[in-house]
Amino acid sequence: MSDMPVVRCLYSRPSAEPTDRSVRQESPVDDSVDDLQGWYGVERPTVPGRPWVALNMVTSIDGSVAIDGASGRLGNATDRRILGALRAAAAIIVVGAGTARRESYGAPRKAGQRIAVVTNSGRLDATSPLFTSGAGMAITHERATVAPGIEVIRAGADEVDLAQALGQLGTRVPPGGWAVLEGGPSLNGGLLDLDLIDEVNVTSSPRLVGGGGPRMITGAQEADRSFELVHQLIDDEHYVFSRWVRRDRLGRRLS
Numbered sequence: 001m002s003d004m005p006v007v008r009c010l011y012s013r014p015s016a017e018p019t020d021r022s023v024r025q026e027s028p029v030d031d032s033v034d035d036l037q038g039w040y041g042v043e044r045p046t047v048p049g050r051p052w053v054a055l056n057m058v059t060s061i062d063g064s065v066a067i068d069g070a071s072g073r074l075g076n077a078t079d080r081r082i083l084g085a086l087r088a089a090a091a092i093i094v095v096g097a098g099t100a101r102r103e104s105y106g107a108p109r110k111a112g113q114r115i116a117v118v119t120n121s122g123r124l125d126a127t128s129p130l131f132t133s134g135a136g137m138a139i140t141h142e143r144a145t146v147a148p149g150i151e152v153i154r155a156g157a158d159e160v161d162l163a164q165a166l167g168q169l170g171t172r173v174p175p176g177g178w179a180v181l182e183g184g185p186s187l188n189g190g191l192l193d194l195d196l197i198d199e200v201n202v203t204s205s206p207r208l209v210g211g212g213g214p215r216m217i218t219g220a221q222e223a224d225r226s227f228e229l230v231h232q233l234i235d236d237e238h239y240v241f242s243r244w245v246r247r248d249r250l251g252r253r254l255s
């Protein structure tokens with residue numbers, strides 16, 4: 001662990017609602033955060049009929065989620081530890097087919113963990129490590145043709161019905177199990193349209209990159225969904241890690 005960046009806490013949500021709504025300058029409340037699993041593996045509230053959805057993304061200061069078409073150069077070791085902590089705690093990983101293809105998804109570290117790849121085209125490579133490992137499965141619609149050997153969840157007549165698909169995923173995860181959503185921007189857009197993003201974990205990478213990389217969410221209708229900051233961490237490489245939860249879904253059992 002000694003070659004890893006040191007992580008500190010900038011903010012941690014108090015258990016009681018603040019009475020003073022003025023802007024505060026936060027000073028570190030925890031000098032050293034070693035147990036990222038403890039911070040990111042917390043129990044999530046339950047929502048009716050589907051698993052809780054926790055988005056995890058990394059962006060540049062200017063909001064791009066890709067350099068040269070991929071996210072790898074935006075992250076650092078702490079970002080990868082947080083990705084690992086979220087994956088370890090989640091019951092399932094959900095990702096868009098564009099991201100799975102572009103980022104060459106393979107099997108997750110946790111034995112038995114599944115990665116559900118959302119696709120309208122059904123264009124998935126059954127010979128890729130993601131599917132030969134048995135970890136991958138497809139989420140598509142009734143009319144799509146998917147390569148033999150890939151397990152498929154079908155929701156929607158001729159395009160994926162994301163709400164129905166999450167409902168079906170919910171029947172496959174244990175009670176209290178939640179989904180980590182790893183993008184990309186188009187899938188996030190579809191989920192935002194339906195208000196199905198419950199939590200956002202975002203790494204702010206300390207760089208401006210310009211270029212034409214997408215934002216975290218593309219293709220969605222303009223919306224105004226408000227979130228509450230749960231915690232904010234910083235490491236000594238100036239990466240900032242924020243965890244936001246959809247307002248009104250925090251600390252409230254919805255089922």
Ligand SMILES: NC(=O)c1ccc[n+]([C@@H]2O[C@H](COP(=O)([O-])OP(=O)(O)OC[C@H]3O[C@@H](n4cnc5c(N)ncnc54)[C@H](OP(=O)(O)O)[C@@H]3O)[C@@H](O)[C@H]2O)c1
Nearest residue numbers: 057058069070071096097098099120121183184186187190
């Ligand atoms: N910085 C980060 O944290 C991060 C994370 C993820 C991705 N990215 C970057 O984002 C870029 C990819 O963006 P993207 O928007 O193309 O990613 P994406 O959402 O993963 O992929 C788009 C594809 O996913 C499928 N899809 C998405 N929404 C769907 C829906 N509602 N119903 C059915 N299928 C759906 C479709 O696949 P079919 O074409 O097969 O129908 C669609 O063409 C890459 O540069 C990647 O590196 C960055």
